[in-house]
Each structure stands twice: as C-alpha cells, then as structure tokens.
Amino acid sequence: MFASLDPNTFLHGACVRRAAVGIGGFSIAISLEIARPDLEQQIEHLYGVYPRHDPDALPDVTISLRPQNRTPMLFRPAIRVFANDEAPYQAVPERWALPVLEATINWFVWSYVARVLLLHAAVVELDGRAVILSGPTGAGKSTLCAALIARRFRFLTDEIALVTLNDGHLQPHPRPISLKNDAIDIVAKMLPDAHLSDRFSNAAKGTVAFMRPPRQSIEAAGEPARPALVIFPTYEPKAGFELKPIERSQAFMRLIESSANYLTLLATGFETLANLVEACDHYSLHYGSLDDAVGAIESLARVSRGIPKVA
Amino acid sequence: MIARRLVPSDLSSYALTKELAREQCWRMIEGLKWRCWEGDYVVFNPLSGHTHFLDIVAGQILTLLMAGSCTASVLRSSLSRFLEVPDDDKLAATADDILMRLEAAGLVERLD
Numbered sequence: 001m002f003a004s005l006d007p008n009t010f011l012h013g014a015c016v017r018r019a020a021v022g023i024g025g026f027s028i029a030i031s032l033e034i035a036r037p038d039l040e041q042q043i044e045h046l047y048g049v050y051p052r053h054d055p056d057a058l059p060d061v062t063i064s065l066r067p068q069n070r071t072p073m074l075f076r077p078a079i080r081v082f083a084n085d086e087a088p089y090q091a092v093p094e095r096w097a098l099p100v101l102e103a104t105i106n107w108f109v110w111s112y113v114a115r116v117l118l119l120h121a122a123v124v125e126l127d128g129r130a131v132i133l134s135g136p137t138g139a140g141k142s143t144l145c146a147a148l149i150a151r152r153f154r155f156l157t158d159e160i161a162l163v164t165l166n167d168g169h170l171q172p173h174p175r176p177i178s179l180k181n182d183a184i185d186i187v188a189k190m191l192p193d194a195h196l197s198d199r200f201s202n203a204a205k206g207t208v209a210f211m212r213p214p215r216q217s218i219e220a221a222g223e224p225a226r227p228a229l230v231i232f233p234t235y236e237p238k239a240g241f242e243l244k245p246i247e248r249s250q251a252f253m254r255l256i257e258s259s260a261n262y263l264t265l266l267a268t269g270f271e272t273l274a275n276l277v278e279a280c281d282h283y284s285l286h287y288g289s290l291d292d293a294v295g296a297i298e299s300l301a302r303v304s305r306g307i308p309k310v311a
Numbered sequence: 312m313i314a315r316r317l318v319p320s321d322l323s324s325y326a327l328t329k330e331l332a333r334e335q336c337w338r339m340i341e342g343l344k345w346r347c348w349e350g351d352y353v354v355f356n357p358l359s360g361h362t363h364f365l366d367i368v369a370g371q372i373l374t375l376l377m378a379g380s381c382t383a384s385v386l387r388s389s390l391s392r393f394l395e396v397p398d399d400d401k402l403a404a405t406a407d408d409i410l411m412r413l414e415a416a417g418l419v420e421r422l423d
Contacts, residue, residue: 278348
C-alpha cells in the first residue's frame, strides 16, 4: 500500500512513505514522515483493502504524520498529525498515532466538506433503505453498527453521515469503526473474522480499537443509499428496552443539533434536512441489551414506510 | 408602531391603544421556508439564518399571513374559528403575544 517517494526525498531524517486511498468520494493521501514500520503496518491493516487513489492526482487531503521534538510533557518520541499542513491536535506519543490519524481525518471532513450536509451519525443499509443512528458519543452508535453488520446490513459510516445536497441520498464514508472499552470484546466475539487494530489505552478515554469495515462495504462505497429510518439510540447498562416513535418536527430539531454545517448551508441545509426527515420514520431507542436493540432496528428497517417484510 | 408609542396613562388612551393594536396590519417576511408536520411547524428565516420551531397556534398565524397581510383583528377572528374558542380578550392577548414573538424572531413585521 505504501510506497517511498523519490529515494532522495528525506524529511526529518526519514524516507517519506506515502499511500493514497479513495474512501466514498474522498481521496486521502497518508504521508508517513517517520520511520515506523509497525505504524505503517497498522495503517495497512485498516486501509489496505481500500481502492487506491492515483498517486499522481491531487488528493482531497494529505494527512502527514511528522515527528515532533520531545517536550517536557512528552518524554517519549512524539508525533503530530497534519491535514494539509494544519494540525488540529497536540503532539502525542508515537504509539497514539493511529487514533489521532483517525481523529484528524474526521476533523478534516467536519471542517472542509461543503458539498454535503454533515450529521454526527452512523449509517447502515438494508435492502436499499438506509438507517441513520443519530446520537452523541457514548450512545452506542458504533457498537450497534458492528452488530448490524453481523446481521448483513451494509456499513456506510459510524461517525459522519454525508447527505448529498442535490438528491438527499446518503453517501458512504466507510472508515474504520471506532470501538471503545467493553464494545471491543463484544464485537470481537460477535464478528470473529473482523479485522481489529491494536488497542490504545488512555486514562481519559478508556481503551479504543478500530475495526476495518467489511470488504463489501468498502467496495460499495460509490453506491449511495436512500434514507428510510432515523433512530436516536441511548445505551444504558442494564436498562430495559423502550422504542418510541417521535414526531418529525422533534426529529428535525434534534438532527439540526447533530449537524456540523447545517447553519452554513442556510436554505439548502433546511431543504435537504427537511426532505430527509419527510422520507424517514423516526424513533427513540433506549436499550441495555444489544440483541434487543438490533432486533428492533432490523424489524423497523424491513417494514419502514410500508415496504413489505423481506423473508 | 403607533401602539408602541402610546402610553396607557388613562382609560381613554388605553382603549385607543387596544383599538390601534387590533387594526395593526401584519405581514410575513418574504423568503421564509417552512414545513408543517403533525401540526408543528419548522421555519427557516433566510435573513437571520435561524430555524424556528412553532406550535400549531403560532403556525396557524403564520399560515394566515402566507395568504397575504392582514390586521390583528382578522387574524384573531380566523384563529377563533380555527381553535373553536370565543373571540375574546383572552384570545386577543394570546394572539398579540404570539405576534410579538414572531416579530422578535424576524418572521413577521408590521405594516405602517
């Protein structure tokens, strides 16, 4: 996946290694300006199956991983991740490069993508109908996504839903799925063939690991999906199960809150979101059991908008 | 605007204020975008860039103004029929309050 640039191109004392992949309408170049074969391997593990982007064409963004001088706060070798020469996060120890790489790609999409309405949501699809899982961090979106993948849903995104402005369809953005704490083992058990990254432990965030999306989802990244169902999940350990329909106006206002660029899109944002809301059924889901939640979503996905249940 | 300038210092001026408020003409701001779902309204104001959530009563006033400008008394009568309640002082106070809120949100304006 990675290739060296011109053998004479050395930055920071290391030969620059570079890879470019296409991810659902975006081209992302990853430039390693640090000699860390293990890191290269980690990235390749997650992104190796993505379609390669023409290395000579200009990518939408170049993500560069550069060494940083040691600071009093970071006694070990540090790294900083840049998106087109802007670094949204502080330098971190080298072993944290992968999570910060993922966070930086997310930051780029949130900050610079203007041709779509951006919602903080996960999206999966079944039989041509997209299910949007909208909720704050910790609501269980990624775990639900992984569990729905195990039920043969197609994965579109676990973090950033991209709604195209002209037709309101959901554009896939199948990046590695971010799993935290107990969810890592739950998913590893549920999907024994899943490609999981190393685990990254941090006192503030707990343990994080990334799951490579299924190959079929990556290959279908050019195929948008039609929105059909919006679920607002809330996970609470040992909680019961409650599924309630919610009115479209309420769903609309909640989705505005989850959007990164609704305000900047003005009337186009209003029309795009209103059309999406009108096309969908909306539910709030409070759950403590993953099986209950997945079963409910699967049933709703099959019957939403009166489409007959598929045997 | 006249109603705002008058101070109800005595009964006669208070009555005049009410009368003028009743005859105050209102219109909807141009270019609003809205949807109505299950009786609730969401309205986008292109001048402010804000999106507003309106209940059925405020939404009904906006719907009436969509057809064209009209006076507060006409709005009140229409609202009375829509809600099936008497056209009395209580309804007048409610309608005035909603109009003030819609005005503050930049969704409607007074016609001088």
